[in-house]
Amino acid sequence: MRIVILTGAGISAESGLGTFRDKGGLWSQYDLEDVATPEGFARNPDLVQRFYNARRANCAAAVPNAAHHALARLEAALPGQVVIVTQNVDDLHVRAGSKAVIQMHGALMRALCADCGHRWPAPATMTTADPCPHCARPATRPDVVWFGEMPYQMEDIAADIERADLFAAIGTSGQVWPAAGFAEAAREAGARCLELNLEPSDVSRSFHEHQYGPATQIVPAWVDRVLARTRT
Numbered sequence: 001m002r003i004v005i006l007t008g009a010g011i012s013a014e015s016g017l018g019t020f021r022d023k024g025g026l027w028s029q030y031d032l033e034d035v036a037t038p039e040g041f042a043r044n045p046d047l048v049q050r051f052y053n054a055r056r057a058n059c060a061a062a063v064p065n066a067a068h069h070a071l072a073r074l075e076a077a078l079p080g081q082v083v084i085v086t087q088n089v090d091d092l093h094v095r096a097g098s099k100a101v102i103q104m105h106g107a108l109m110r111a112l113c114a115d116c117g118h119r120w121p122a123p124a125t126m127t128t129a130d131p132c133p134h135c136a137r138p139a140t141r142p143d144v145v146w147f148g149e150m151p152y153q154m155e156d157i158a159a160d161i162e163r164a165d166l167f168a169a170i171g172t173s174g175q176v177w178p179a180a181g182f183a184e185a186a187r188e189a190g191a192r193c194l195e196l197n198l199e200p201s202d203v204s205r206s207f208h209e210h211q212y213g214p215a216t217q218i219v220p221a222w223v224d225r226v227l228a229r230t231r232t
Helices: 009-015 038-043 045-061 066-077 094-096 154-163 179-188 215-230
Strands: 003-007 080-086 101-103 106-113 118-119 140-144 167-172 191-196 209-212
Touching: 003 038, 003 179, 009 066, 009 094, 009 215, 038 045, 045 106, 045 191, 066 080, 066 094, 066 215, 080 154, 101 154, 154 179, 167 179, 167 215, 179 191, 191 215, 209 215
Parallel strands: 003 080, 003 167, 080 101, 167 191, 191 209
Antiparallel strands: 106 118, 106 140
16 A cells, blocks of 8 residues: 655644744744745845744754654555655654655755755755855755745656555645645545545545544554554
C-alpha cells in the first residue's frame, strides 16, 4: 500500500508554530505582500530577512509533537510505502525521524543564493549582504517558496499522487494552491482520500472520509489503525 500524506500548518500548530490565520501570531503582524513575495523582497529585503530570522528562531525553539512522531513511526513500519509532502517550511518532520519528506514550499533552515541557486544551511541570523559560499555574491535569501513562485518537486509529487492507494491531508486549510488540488487529483487516480483536520477545510468535499480534532490526538490514533490493518 502506497500512502501519500500532505501536511499543512495545522500539524505544527501544537508545537508552537502558528498558522497564517492565528490572531496575534507572527504572521498577523505583517502583510504577506511585504514578506512572502518576490516583489516584497525586492522592495525591502531587510524587512524580509528580519521576518524570516524571527520565524527561524521560533522553529529552532519548537519540538516535534505527537503527530510528527506518529508519521515517522508509520514510515518506519512501512518502509518505501510512505511519502510526506509538506507545505510547511519548518523541519519538524525531519527532526521527528521522517526521511521521505518533500518540502514543496522550501526549507526555513536553508539559505538560497538568488544569483547562482546554491543552497546551504541557514545561520540563525541572515542578511541580504551575506556572501554566497559558492559564488561569493551578496544575494542571500531564505530558501522558501513565496507567493508567485513555483513550488518545489511538483513532478515528483504528481507521480507519487498518481501511484497512491491512500491520500491523507493533515492540518491543511485547502486555501493554498496547488496543494489544495492534491486530494481531487488523488481521488481521480483511484486513491482513498482522508482528511484529518481541526475543522473541515475548503476542499473537504474532495475526501471520502473525515476525522476532526487536534492533530496530536487524531493522527497517532489514525496511524495505530493503519498499522493494525497492515498486521492482519
